[in-house]
Amino acid sequence: MSAAFRSNETVDFAVVGSGAAGGVVAKELALAGFTVVVLEQGPHMQAKDFKHDEFGVLFQSALTNNPKTQPVTYREKEGDKAEIRDAVNYCRMVGGGSVHFTANYWRFHEVDFEERSRWGAVPGASLADWPIRYRDLEPYYAKAEYDLGVSGLAGANPFDPPRSKPYPMPPLPVKSSGVIFERATRKLGLHPFPAPMAILSQPYKGRLACQHCGFCNSFGCEFGSKSSTLAAAIPAALKSGRCELRAECYVRKVEIDAGGRANGVIYFDKQRREVFQKARAVVLCANGAETPRLLLMSTSNRFPNGLANSSGLVGRNLMFDAGAIACGVFEHPLNEHKSVQVTRLIHDYYDSDPKRGFFGGGGIDARSQAYPVVFALFGLPMDAPRWGVEYKKMLADYFPRTMMLLAHTTCLAQETNSITLDPDVKDAWGLPAMRVTFSWHEDDLKTLRYFEKRMLEIFDAAKPRRAWSYPPGFDLLPSRHLMGTCRMGNDPKTSVVNADNRAHDVANLFIVDGSSLVTSGRQQPTATIQALAYRAADRMAAMARRGGI
Amino acid sequence: MKISRNPDRRRFLRTAAGVAAIPAASCTRAGRRWRFLTDEQADTIGAICDQIIPPDQDPGAVSAGVVHFIDRQLKGHYAYLQDAYIKGVVEIEQAAQEKFGKRFSALASEQQLDLLREREKTAFFRMIADHAMQGFYGDPRHGGNRDFASWKMMGIPNPPVRGRQQHDLTKS
Ligand SMILES: Cc1cc2nc3c(=O)[nH]c(=O)nc-3n(C[C@H](O)[C@H](O)[C@H](O)COP(=O)(O)OP(=O)(O)OC[C@H]3O[C@@H](n4cnc5c(N)ncnc54)[C@H](O)[C@@H]3O)c2cc1C
Numbered sequence: 009m010s011a012a013f014r015s016n017e018t019v020d021f022a023v024v025g026s027g028a029a030g031g032v033v034a035k036e037l038a039l040a041g042f043t044v045v046v047l048e049q050g051p052h053m054q055a056k057d058f059k060h061d062e063f064g065v066l067f068q069s070a071l072t073n074n075p076k077t078q079p080v081t082y083r084e085k086e087g088d089k090a091e092i093r094d095a096v097n098y099c100r101m102v103g104g105g106s107v108h109f110t111a112n113y114w115r116f117h118e119v120d121f122e123e124r125s126r127w128g129a130v131p132g133a134s135l136a137d138w139p140i141r142y143r144d145l146e147p148y149y150a151k152a153e154y155d156l157g158v159s160g161l162a163g164a165n166p167f168d169p170p171r172s173k174p175y176p177m178p179p180l181p182v183k184s185s186g187v188i189f190e191r192a193t194r195k196l197g198l199h200p201f202p203a204p205m206a207i208l209s210q211p212y213k214g215r216l217a218c219q220h221c222g223f224c225n226s227f228g229c230e231f232g233s234k235s236s237t238l239a240a241a242i243p244a245a246l247k248s249g250r251c252e253l254r255a256e257c258y259v260r261k262v263e264i265d266a267g268g269r270a271n272g273v274i275y276f277d278k279q280r281r282e283v284f285q286k287a288r289a290v291v292l293c294a295n296g297a298e299t300p301r302l303l304l305m306s307t308s309n310r311f312p313n314g315l316a317n318s319s320g321l322v323g324r325n326l327m328f329d330a331g332a333i334a335c336g337v338f339e340h341p342l343n344e345h346k347s348v349q350v351t352r353l354i355h356d357y358y359d360s361d362p363k364r365g366f367f368g369g370g371g372i373d374a375r376s377q378a379y380p381v382v383f384a385l386f387g388l389p390m391d392a393p394r395w396g397v398e399y400k401k402m403l404a405d406y407f408p409r410t411m412m413l414l415a416h417t418t419c420l421a422q423e424t425n426s427i428t429l430d431p432d433v434k435d436a437w438g439l440p441a442m443r444v445t446f447s448w449h450e451d452d453l454k455t456l457r458y459f460e461k462r463m464l465e466i467f468d469a470a471k472p473r474r475a476w477s478y479p480p481g482f483d484l485l486p487s488r489h490l491m492g493t494c495r496m497g498n499d500p501k502t503s504v505v506n507a508d509n510r511a512h513d514v515a516n517l518f519i520v521d522g523s524s525l526v527t528s529g530r531q532q533p534t535a536t537i538q539a540l541a542y543r544a545a546d547r548m549a550a551m552a553r554r555g556g557i
Numbered sequence: 558m559k560i561s562r563n564p565d566r567r568r569f570l571r572t573a574a575g576v577a578a579i580p581a582a583s584c585t586r587a588g589r590r591w592r593f594l595t596d597e598q599a600d601t602i603g604a605i606c607d608q609i610i611p612p613d614q615d616p617g618a619v620s621a622g623v624v625h626f627i628d629r630q631l632k633g634h635y636a637y638l639q640d641a642y643i644k645g646v647v648e649i650e651q652a653a654q655e656k657f658g659k660r661f662s663a664l665a666s667e668q669q670l671d672l673l674r675e676r677e678k679t680a681f682f683r684m685i686a687d688h689a690m691q692g693f694y695g696d697p698r699h700g701g702n703r704d705f706a707s708w709k710m711m712g713i714p715n716p717p718v719r720g721r722q723q724h725d726l727t728k729s
Contacts, residue, residue: 059698060696061699062695062696063691063696063699064696064699346714380695380707380711380713381691381694381695385687394677395608395686396611396670397611404615404710408711408712
């Protein structure tokens with residue numbers, strides 16, 4: 009039975025955000041015996057509420073942050089005036105981004121935690137080592153894979169970092185794009201392997217295996233087979249009897265007592281009444297964009313520049329989702345609209361290589377191209393007709409025969425890329441809108457161009473009727489990966505949280521989500537965000553038991 | 558090709574006439590076929606959309622319900638675009654009168670294409686083309702893609718695989 013607390017009752021932990029990280033933190037803390045209130049701004053939907061409704065999901069923000077009520081402003085660089093623009097896209101509901109993500113579940117490699125010392129400084133970027141190493145996270149990657157349910161084949165990727173356990177279940181069945189990709193990459197001497205996916209290939213812990221309906225990317229799973237925290241963590245948290253989930257509760261401030269400790273959060277409930285929930289400790293899991301915004305809104309006499317911001321780095325070092333796209337159309341139908349998006353990928357170009365002359369690396373996966381509406385709007389080659397008889401014929405021909413290669417590549421942290429509060433624009437609750445300042449580092453763009461060439465080579469080997477790519481930098485906003493804005497580190501002057509995800513400035517404030525990431529990996533940050541969440545919850549529980557919070 | 562020789566469009570107009578004569582139960586204002594558009598505006602928009610997604614061996618925009626989709630959205634998600642639609646329709650009707658002396662929907666296909674090609678880069682044309690695609694290729698629940706017309710054309714299985722909750726046999 010779900011717990012119910014009064015707001016003036018002091019709970020052990022108030023968790024803000026119930027997404028990839030928040031769902032895990034809430035469950036782990038509740039099962040460890042603590043009382044927890046989870047505040048989530050979005051609704052509590054269930055598997056039966058999810059639909060194959062592309063217009064609703066992709067054009068009407070059925071699941072995601074809605075620019076009409078929570079506008080975001082964007083500018084390329086500091087000093088410019090920001091304009092309203094959809095620069096950030098995240099799933100706004102119980103389960104957060106783990107509900108609508110594609111479910112690529114890549115562990116970071118060892119190198120991702122120590123690139124600054126291996127590679128050296130990159131001019132214009134704030135590349136840094138993490139305060140922890142891959143080996144510190146490894147047990148928690150394994151825990152996430154087993155607890156939530158991840159499909160994959162251990163040992164299939166020769167570049168994989170060491171692992172303590174195989175995946176809990178075999179990979180999902182290969183699709184046409186995977187077969188074509190596997191043949192072509194082998195011909196080139198590369199090392200394709202089955203994609204690790206947070207989607208069940210077999211029934212697991214009372215949940216159904218994937219039914220191959222094809223609607224994973226951006227959609228909620230109608231079968232509960234995607235291992236979102238909505239399906240795989242939050243039910244256990246509620247069942248513990250120690251966790252209360254309050255959906256449609258929008259936190260606007262973390263409160264501080266006279267001693268400089270967090271003592272609760274203020275939020276707007278569904279009726280837009282202000283409520284103060286008291287707590288012994290606060291955990292922010294509101295994602296790489298909303299967490300820094302909330303900290304910057306949490307000003308007080310003691311913290312005039314925002315909470316936990318003595319370094320001035322809250323909101324800075326924002327890292328985005330970088331990707332390059334190439335497509336190929338084949339003679340026979342591939343029917344890529346079925347099943348999970350990705351079944352094969354390569355990590356051959358993962359590491360940065362000095363011979364390339366720039367920093368950066370990535371992975372390439374083979375996948376379906378797009379759902380029907382987006383395919384109709386953007387799916388055909390750039391020189392194809394956009395409307396009329398020929399267009400329609402081409403669409404019917406191309407849709408079932410097209411596949412896509414997607415390269416997921418590094419995004420360098422830069423202090424000038426940030427989340428701040430917009431000085432003018434307000435959201436529907438009267439709070440300052442999120443302002444995004446972001447431009448790509450030149451090495452990020454060089455990496456994209458490099459990967460564009462590698463993907464076209466793969467298509468050359470695959471012999472489609474035709475292959476095409478989009479100019480690097482095409483379609484990079486809005487970003488769906490939001491990272492780096494409260495980076496983790498040992499030095500309070502150059503980081504916001506310590507190696508335990510505890511804010512340097514506030515002893516009982518924890519920040520656990522995409523904002524802690526020091527580097528972007530090769531995108532697909534969710535496995536790492538969740539491994540960090542399991543680890544941080546362990547640390548918090550241990551500290552709380554010792555009375556250290 | 559004359560629009561009136563287009564079977565899809567004729568069928569659509571016949572249905573439209575029928576609905577106008579017998580007030581539909583689901584319509585709050587008896588005799589009104591559209592939530593936002595006038596019959597004339599709907600006629601123009603339909604003719605434009607049928608050039609963007611023309612009927613061939615598969616249904617075109619109008620018979621798949623794209624005008625209904627646009628009309629609904631103009632009272633919903635795209636309410637802020639009402640003016641843009643009204644102005645765009647007025648502009649193209651004026652041009653049709655000036656150049657050919659007829660309503661847009663009464664022009665020969667080549668004449669319609671002539672006017673549309675001149676406007677291909679305008680905000681109005683891009684908007685209506687985007688919305689035509691959204692209606693034609695999107696989920697039928699929004700009024701377009703009637704009978705999964707576009708999904709059949711693209712080879713997407715119908716009915717699509719759905720969550721078990723939607724196959725609850727106790728309810729059917
Ligand atoms: C279409 C799409 C596809 C993706 N595919 C992949 C993929 O294949 N692999 C991968 O690794 N990653 C993928 N991602 C990214 C992934 O979704 C995120 O990395 C992940 O969800 C981030 O986890 P998080 O815990 O940091 O935040 P989130 O999961 O975003 O959770 C934050 C939660 O906090 C809530 N919240 C925010 N502010 C407040 C507030 N003030 N008060 C109350 N609640 C609040 C939000 O509503 C949200 O539910 C994808 C993202 C998108 C959009």
